[in-house]
Amino acid sequence: xxxxxxxxxxxxxxxxxxxxxxxxxxxxxxxxxxxxxxxxxxxxxxxxxxxxxxxxxxxxxxxxxxxxxxxxxxxxxxxxxxxxxxxxxxxxxxxxxxxxxx
Amino acid sequence: xxxxxxxxxxxxxxxxxxxxxxxxxxxxxxxxxxxxxxxxxxxxxxxxxxxxxxxxxxxxxxxxxxxxxxxxxxxxxxxxxxxxxxxxxxxxxxxxxxxxxxxxxxxxxxxxxxxxxxxxxxxxxxxxxxxxxxxxxxxxxxxxxxxxxxxxxxxxxxxxxxxxxxxxxxxxxxxxxxxxxxxxxxxxxxxxxxxxxxxxxxxxxxxxxxxxxxxxxxxxxxxxxxxxxxxxxxxxxxxxxxxxxxxxxxxxxxxxxxxxxxxxxxxxxxxxxxxxxxxxxxxxxxxxxxxxxxxxxxxxxxxxxxxxxxxxxxxxxxxxxxxxxxxxxxxxxxxxxxxxxxxxxxxxxxxxxxxxxxxxxxxxxxxxxxxxxxxxxx
Numbered sequence: 001x002x003x004x005x006x007x008x009x010x011x012x013x014x015x016x017x018x019x020x021x022x023x024x025x026x027x028x029x030x031x032x033x034x035x036x037x038x039x040x041x042x043x044x045x046x047x048x049x050x051x052x053x054x055x056x057x058x059x060x061x062x063x064x065x066x067x068x069x070x071x072x073x074x075x076x077x078x079x080x081x082x083x084x085x086x087x088x089x090x091x092x093x094x095x096x097x098x099x100x101x102x
Numbered sequence: 103x104x105x106x107x108x109x110x111x112x113x114x115x116x117x118x119x120x121x122x123x124x125x126x127x128x129x130x131x132x133x134x135x136x137x138x139x140x141x142x143x144x145x146x147x148x149x150x151x152x153x154x155x156x157x158x159x160x161x162x163x164x165x166x167x168x169x170x171x172x173x174x175x176x177x178x179x180x181x182x183x184x185x186x187x188x189x190x191x192x193x194x195x196x197x198x199x200x201x202x203x204x205x206x207x208x209x210x211x212x213x214x215x216x217x218x219x220x221x222x223x224x225x226x227x228x229x230x231x232x233x234x235x236x237x238x239x240x241x242x243x244x245x246x247x248x249x250x251x252x253x254x255x256x257x258x259x260x261x262x263x264x265x266x267x268x269x270x271x272x273x274x275x276x277x278x279x280x281x282x283x284x285x286x287x288x289x290x291x292x293x294x295x296x297x298x299x300x301x302x303x304x305x306x307x308x309x310x311x312x313x314x315x316x317x318x319x320x321x322x323x324x325x326x327x328x329x330x331x332x333x334x335x336x337x338x339x340x341x342x343x344x345x346x347x348x349x350x351x352x353x354x355x356x357x358x359x360x361x362x363x364x365x366x367x368x369x370x371x372x373x374x375x376x377x378x379x380x381x382x383x384x385x386x387x388x389x390x391x392x393x394x395x396x397x398x399x400x401x402x403x404x405x406x407x408x409x410x411x412x413x414x415x416x417x418x419x420x421x422x423x424x425x426x427x428x429x430x431x432x433x434x435x436x437x438x439x440x441x442x443x444x445x446x447x448x449x450x451x452x453x454x455x456x457x458x459x460x461x462x463x464x465x466x467x468x469x470x471x472x473x474x475x476x477x478x479x480x
Contacts, residue, residue: 004475018470022454025478027190033227034479035457045454045462052476053316055450060318065444067472073444079318084394090473097471 001038001062007090008042016069017094018042024049024061066093068101128157132164139171141271142183143309147171155202162207169200170216177223178232179313180480183272183306185323186313187480196220241266245275249282256288263295273303273327280334289338296334303327315480329358333366340373348373361389364396368404375407384411391425392432449474 004019011017019042025031026049035044053059060079068074074097081089125133135150148171154164176193179186200220203213223229245262248254263279276299283292307314307323314320336351352373355366371386387408391401405425412421444450449472454462 001475001477004473016470017473018467019473020467020475022452022474022476023457023478024476025480027188027479029227030190030479031457044457046457046459047452047454047476049478051453055452056476057444058318058476059316060322061316061476061478063476065449065472065474065476067449067474069469069471071449071468073447073449076445079322094471094473101471 001040003085003087003090005038005041007087007094010087010091011094012041016098020045022047022052024052066097068097070101074100126157126159128154128160131157132160132167135164136167139167141269143271143305144171144175144313145309145311158206162203162210162213165199165203165206166210166213166216169196169198169203169213169220172196172199173216173220173223174232175313177220177229180231182232182234183310183313184326185319186310187315189312189315193220193224197224235270238266238270241269242275242278245278245282249278249285256283256286256291259283259286260291267302271302271309272306273299273330276302277330277334280338284334284338284341287341289342292338293335296331296338299334300328300331303331315478325358329355329363329366332358333363333369336373337369340369340376343376345373345377362393364390364393365400367393368396368400371404371407375411380411384408387411388425388428389432392429392436 001021004021008019011019021040021042021044023031023044023046025034025046031046056063056065058076058078062077062080062085064075064077065073066075075093131150132154135147135154138144138147138150148168151164151168151171154160155168157164172192173196175189176191176196177188179188181187197217197220200213200217203210204217207213241262245259245266248259248262259279259282263275266275276295280292280296280299283289283295304324304327307320307327311320314323332351333355336348336353336355339345339351340348352366352370355363356370359366361367367386367390371383371390374380374383374386387404390396390404391408396404408425409421452464454464456462
C-alpha cells in the first residue's frame, strides 16, 4: 500500500482525481493499528467483506478498480500485480482513464 | 526345530494385543490428532481431537490441543506459510477449548499455561506470527546440504525428503528433492518426487483451507503447487530428451502460472532451442527476462542464450537497445491485459461506512476519476 501513498502525491491537488480505500477487515483493533501505522493521506471507508467480494467480483486482495468520470469501471486488478505494485503503474492507469473520458 | 520359530511369533502377538488394549480408541484419536497437528494437517487433526475430547479420559488433553491449534490459527498464522492469515473468528474458540481443558483437569499445568498465553494474546494489541520451528529448519538444512554434496547417494536424498515430509506435510521437500535429483541426473526418481509434491500440496492446502481467507489465495497456492511439480517434471523430461513430454508438462506449468514464472519461461526457451525453433526460443527468453525473479545465474544464462540466437551475438550493434525495447513492450502488454468482469460496467452502489461505522458520503467522488482499492490489514 505504500505505493498508493507515493502515487497520491501526484494527484492530491488534482480536483478531477480521487482515491478511496475500502477496508474489508473484521478485526477492529487490527485495522485501527494498521491505519495508525500507515497514516493514509486519502479517505478510508469500510465494507462488509462478503458483500464487497460478491458485488465487486474479486477473490484476492488488494482489489483495485479504476473508475472513470461517468462512474464506469475501466480497469480492474484482482490481487497484487504479478511484478509488484508500483506508483508508476497507478499513474499509468489513472492517466489512461483520464484520456478515455476526456 | 519348529518350536523356536513358533515362540517368537506368539510373543509378538501377545505384545501387540497388550498394546491394543492399552491404547483405547480415545487415546488413539488423541495421539493421531496431536501427530497430525505436528505435520500442520489441521482439518484432520481437529476431527481426531474432537473425537478424543468426547471421552472423559482424554478430554483435558484433547481440549488443550484444540485450544493450541485455535490459538495458532486465531493469532499467529500470518504468512507462516505463503497465503495464510490469522482467523480472528477462531479466537473465542481457543479460549473456550482451553477453559474446557482446565475444567476437565484443574491440575493440568500445560493447559493453564496455554490458557494464560491465549488470554495474553486476547488482551494484546498485536501478536507476532509463530516463529519457524527449529526442528523443521534443521531438516530443511539437512536436505539443502545434499544439494552441494556430490557424493550423496540417491537413498540419502530420499531419506532426507521423507524425514522432512513426515515432520511437516507441506510440499517443499518434494520439490527441493526433485531438483537435487535432476541436478544429479536421476530423472525418473525426480519425476516421482515432483508428482508426490503436487499431491502433498493439494492436501496441505485442503487441510488448512480457512487459513487462506479468500478463494483467490487458496486457488493461487494450489496452482503454484501444481505449477512447481509440472515444471520440474517437464525439465526432467527435457533432460531425458523426451521433448514431447517436456513440452506437455512445461506447457501445463505455463498455463498454471499464466506465463508469469521466470524459470518456467526459461525452460520453455531451452526446449524451443533444442527443437531448433530459434524464433520461439528468442520469444521465450525475452518473456523470461521481462519477468522479475529467478536466480541471477539463470538470468545471465537466458541473456547469453538470447545473444547466441542473434546474428552477430551481443556485440552486434544495438543488441542491448533491442533487448530493452522488447522487454518494455512486453511489460506494457501485460499491464493492459488484466481486465475483466466489472470492466466497462457501472460501479455498483456500495454500502460503505466510515471507520467508526457511520454511513459514508460518496458525494465528493462524483464526476472524478476514482481509484477504488479494497484491502484488509491482514
